[in-house]
Amino acid sequence: xxxxxxxxxxxxxxxxxxxxxxxxxxxxxxxxxxxxxxxxxxxxxxxxxxxxxxxxxxxxxxxxxxxxxxxxxxxxxxxxxxxxxxxxxxxxxxxxxxxxxxxxxxxxxxxxxxxxxxxxxxxxxxxxxxxxxxxxxxxxxxxxxxxxxxxxxxxxxxxxxxxxxxxxxxxxxxxxxxxxxxxxxxxxxxxxxxxxxxxxxxxxxxxxxxxxxxxxxxxxxxxxxxxxxxxxxxxxxxxxxxxxxxxxxxxxxxxxxxxxxxxxxxxxxxxxxxxxxxxxxxxxxxxxxxxxxxxxxxxxxxxxxxxxxxxxxxxxxxxxxxxxxxxxxxxxxxxxxxxxxxxxxxxxxxxxxxxxxx
Amino acid sequence: xxxxxxxxxxxxxxxxxxxxxxxxxxxxxxxxxxxxxxxxxxxxxxxxxxxxxxxxxxxxxxxxxxxxxxxxxxxxxxxxxxxxxxxxxxxxxxxxxxxxxxxxxxxxxxxxxxxxxxxxxxxxxxxxxxxxxxxxxxxxxxxxxxxxxxxxxxxxxxxxxxxxxxxxxxxxxxxxxxxxxxxxxxxxxxxxxxxxxxxxxxxxxxxxxxxxxxxxxxxxxxxxxxxxxxxxxxxxxxxxxxxxxxxxxxxxxxxxxxxxx
Numbered sequence: 001x002x003x004x005x006x007x008x009x010x011x012x013x014x015x016x017x018x019x020x021x022x023x024x025x026x027x028x029x030x031x032x033x034x035x036x037x038x039x040x041x042x043x044x045x046x047x048x049x050x051x052x053x054x055x056x057x058x059x060x061x062x063x064x065x066x067x068x069x070x071x072x073x074x075x076x077x078x079x080x081x082x083x084x085x086x087x088x089x090x091x092x093x094x095x096x097x098x099x100x101x102x103x104x105x106x107x108x109x110x111x112x113x114x115x116x117x118x119x120x121x122x123x124x125x126x127x128x129x130x131x132x133x134x135x136x137x138x139x140x141x142x143x144x145x146x147x148x149x150x151x152x153x154x155x156x157x158x159x160x161x162x163x164x165x166x167x168x169x170x171x172x173x174x175x176x177x178x179x180x181x182x183x184x185x186x187x188x189x190x191x192x193x194x195x196x197x198x199x200x201x202x203x204x205x206x207x208x209x210x211x212x213x214x215x216x217x218x219x220x221x222x223x224x225x226x227x228x229x230x231x232x233x234x235x236x237x238x239x240x241x242x243x244x245x246x247x248x249x250x251x252x253x254x255x256x257x258x259x260x261x262x263x264x265x266x267x268x269x270x271x272x273x274x275x276x277x278x279x280x281x282x283x284x285x286x287x288x289x290x291x292x293x294x295x296x297x298x299x300x301x302x303x304x305x306x307x308x309x310x311x312x313x314x315x316x317x318x319x320x321x322x323x324x325x326x327x328x329x330x331x332x333x334x335x336x337x338x339x340x341x342x343x344x345x346x347x348x349x350x351x352x353x354x355x356x357x358x
Numbered sequence: 359x360x361x362x363x364x365x366x367x368x369x370x371x372x373x374x375x376x377x378x379x380x381x382x383x384x385x386x387x388x389x390x391x392x393x394x395x396x397x398x399x400x401x402x403x404x405x406x407x408x409x410x411x412x413x414x415x416x417x418x419x420x421x422x423x424x425x426x427x428x429x430x431x432x433x434x435x436x437x438x439x440x441x442x443x444x445x446x447x448x449x450x451x452x453x454x455x456x457x458x459x460x461x462x463x464x465x466x467x468x469x470x471x472x473x474x475x476x477x478x479x480x481x482x483x484x485x486x487x488x489x490x491x492x493x494x495x496x497x498x499x500x501x502x503x504x505x506x507x508x509x510x511x512x513x514x515x516x517x518x519x520x521x522x523x524x525x526x527x528x529x530x531x532x533x534x535x536x537x538x539x540x541x542x543x544x545x546x547x548x549x550x551x552x553x554x555x556x557x558x559x560x561x562x563x564x565x566x567x568x569x570x571x572x573x574x575x576x577x578x579x580x581x582x583x584x585x586x587x588x589x590x591x592x593x594x595x596x597x598x599x600x601x602x603x604x605x606x607x608x609x610x611x612x613x614x615x616x617x618x619x
Binding site for chain 2: 050051052071072073074075076077078079081082083085086087088089098099102103146147150156
């Protein structure tokens with residue numbers, strides 16, 4: 001049985017459904033990211049978990065116990081807010097001790113625990129500072145220490161790193177993950193940053209319009225997205241959208257809306273007339289001067305050198321296609337205006353259902 | 359250069375316009391002459407006379423007493439209103455806001471008259487409670503204005519953080535909300551105090567017979583020809599209120615610097 005389990009969670013604001021029958025399970029000690037664009041319901045999910053808001057349906061279970069009606073202050077969940085929400089009139093020490101004081105611990109114990117927490121987040125020496133006397137990264141650490149020191153059953157992070165600048169953010173990501181592993185605390189992290197989600201999580205739940213589109217490990221979600229939204233939200237992807245025109249063995253002919261036709265190989269069974277989106281990641285799109293059976297013809301529109309990779313923007317099949325090539329030293333170079341052939345390994349093309357919309 | 363001189367001149371004129379009358383009043387409190395006449399001759403005689411004038415002192419005490427209770431009630435009401443209406447829908451918020459703010463637009467004259475008529479209708483004599491109610495009604499909007507400004511820029515998640523750390527509503531108020539809004543409560547209370555202390559019209563309608571407040575006392579002594587004792591008491595009040603404002607500004611200033619990121 002999983003540690004935390006959410007069943008059919010639903011939330012409405014003024015009649016508008018923001019969370020539509022969400023169900024998910026989390027193992028003890030694992031790190032789950034809720035990833036999605038703004039308005040997808042990820043923050044609402046977190047707030048329902050924390051207990052700041054009441055749901056309109058469904059249950060939240062922790063360790064087999066339904067916690068829907070337990071008030072926030074009896075849930076024992078630690079939360080780190082986007083704005084950190086440190087108590088401005090208290091010092092670092094007082095901020096961290098606050099949760100322990102609510103737990104009626106002795107002064108001596110509190111002092112020890114606070115000192116340990118401060119050491120863990122590397123803020124030794126700053127105990128007497130007020131929040132406004134510290135940098136964003138330091139405030140972030142205080143917020144994390146304050147949430148962890150109460151030994152919560154669940155750690156909730158609400159876009160907690162997004163206020164930091166890029167370099168600090170990457171540092172904090174690593175540190176956050178190390179601390180989380182060391183403490184072994186079950187963590188739910190809300191973010192709109194796909195890169196952050198990919199680096200930090202054991203599992204990612206991609207959300208859209210109040211639903212979970214897909215949940216899985218970073219690799220599962222990136223390599224085998226279940227639908228067009230997930231494929232386009234995590235990383236980049238080339239889509240060829242059209243209907244299946246012909247089938248001979250495992251070679252299918254796809255007719256795009258603009259009338260162009262291309263062939264692809266798939267081991268799955270697709271019906272004639274079915275609407276699909278042939279999906280290939282840019283880094284798996286090969287560029288060559290040589291034609292082969294399944295390759296498609298194109299013309300280089302633009303070349304961007306990005307150091308470790310070169311990105312080609314190619315016009316093919318009446319649309320723009322991205323191809324990303326690793327720069328390994330002795331690669332074939334292509335220039336603007338060159339005629340090229342795009343190819344990919346059959347195992348690297350994904351065929352996703354397409355609802356016919358843009 | 360000319361522009362600079364002109365702008366200084368303009369500022370000086372505005373300042374003279376605003377503060378010259380007050381300066382004259384204060385100066386005359388220390389003038390020997392009974393008729394505020396020149397030449398100026400320094401004397402403390404009006405302050406001495408004031409110390410013997412029990413009527414004026416009693417009126418001042420009454421005013422302070424009334425204004426202090428008004429101030430305290432207004433702060434408590436305003437804080438409760440602001441905390442309570444924060445999480446409600448915008449409709450209810452707008453309703454509460456307009457009901458509380460309405461007395462700002464009703465002339466005090468009409469407010470006083472209607473409260474007096476209410477007393478008559480209830481068959482009651484003028485009494486302290488009704489006077490106090492009147493003062494609270496007209497002072498509350500000012501306390502609410504100051505407190506709501508502070509509450510609006512308070513980060514709600516700070517409170518939520520307190521709950522998530524295991525503190526219940528009361529502890530959260532005591533240890534997190536109160537320290538953050540106490541400067542605004544102080545300022546709001548002082549504002550309400552000043553509005554009440556200063557009020558003549560409403561008090562005139564509602565004051566129980568036989569008692570008096572300072573504004574009423576000053577007004578009636580003007581009718582009968584007044585002595586610079588009035589200047590003396592005005593000067594004392596002015597100096598005291600400036601001192602209080604100074605203290606509050608100092609508290610607010612330093613705590614604002616501490617609180618607002």
